[in-house]
Amino acid sequence: MSHPKLLVTRRVFPEVLELLRERFEVDANPADEPWPAAALRERVRDRDALYVTGSDRVDAALLEAAPALRIVASGSVGYNHVDLAACGARGIVVTNTPGVLDEATADMAWALLMAAARRLSESERWLRAGHWKAWAWDQFLGQDVHGATLGIVGMGRIGSAIARRARGFDMRLLYCNRTPAPNAAELGAQRRGLDALLRESDHVVLVVPYSQQTHHLIGARELGWMKPGATLVNIARGGIVDDAALVRALRAGRPGAAGLDVYENEPALDPALLEVPNVVLAPHLGSATRSSRLGMAMLAARNLMSWAEGAGPLTPVPLPD
Known part of the structure; x- marks a missing residue:
């Protein structure tokens, strides 16, 4: 046969x-x-x-x-x-x-969050270019992660894995989901609408599936709700974030930094993202172990x-x- x-x-x-x-x-x-x-x-x-x-x-x-x-x-x-x-x-x-890939992708979310919040990618490029001549009090000041508020948009398997890691950083945890997460009490997570989550969070991680309903879920209006200096991480799918709007928002400092593993039209990406210093870019490595x-x-x-x-x-x- x-x-x-x-x-x-x-x-x-x-x-x-x-x-x-x-x-x-x-x-x-x-x-x-x-x-x-x-x-x-x-x-x-x-x-x-x-x-x-x-x-x-x-x-x-x-x-x-x-x-x-x-x-x-x-x-x-x-x-x-x-x-x-x-x-x-x-x-x-x-x-x-x-x-x-749940655990590997959750690890990647934290890698991007830490790198963006603490300006690691930006400062490394500066160091490699030979600019580091002296230490200074205000050199590449980033945002605190420990004790900050983390907002997770999409509390499925990966979102829950990200939330578990947040407990080690003693973070206040918010989440946005279509339905209440059954493990919310165990994780110490409070449910919010998208607008409230973006307004209250110091760091936001996107973990929702891509669909017509989530296309440009994060656009100019939503980015404007975020705190000045906040961090946005997208490990979900390109198209959930309006990349052109994000470039404009990053230049205005609201949010203050971003970590991206996915892009609209990848592997092509908005060339303006390459010109913005306060964004960490990875070539879709979420599951790359x-x-x-x-x-x-x-x-x-x-x-x-x-x-x-x-x-x-x-x-x-x-x-x-």
Whole structure:
């Protein structure tokens, strides 16, 4: 009996491909660069299964080019890059990789928060440029983290992991969520509306999924609610923050600093962000530890293996009716 045909869109760990070849006829991209859209549509034409990353667009045009496609496995938690309605209409299964990257991404949120609040990136560039000639009382004064108020927008698994770490800094903890967080009392977190959270917080971390409802959730109006000198961290998805509005706000000092791991239209980003000194920029590294990335890649592969074995995927994404 022949194996189902699988297309893997990006270079992945060798052990993942080894596992997949037990059940699939695999065509794998050996490079980190994505195929152009036309080339991807051509390659997927006879494939039963598709293994993508969070930056691969699975839209109606791609699905139209793949009449045999029956499953899309994404090696990411977010799935806004997949047209779920189009997949549901075709009966195509979609899977993601929840849970694997929670702790690594929470660590990254804290790395960005600390670096932005204490001006580490800005001061390092200044030092490397040879400007440090003497110590001064007011040299690169940042914001306190210990004892400050932390606002978390999105109290899911990652938001909760960020909140747990805040207890070690003796922080007052606020959160904004569509529904009350069941672990709020355990975490010592108080629920607020978005406007109140932004007004009260010294540091704000965004951890909400991207959707039409959260597009530009943080724009010029919302940035204007933040305290002068406050810190904004986005580890969620590009598009949740209006990057152009953020540049203008950072130049005005409200907020005073930002730490960004995601951007609108990434890997392209607003070039003005490169000119603003009070922002720490990272190239979407939230899950970038070996254990987390390998875990995500393996979970995507195991979803495919379980599907091929007739047991159904391990972590399916709910599709619209």
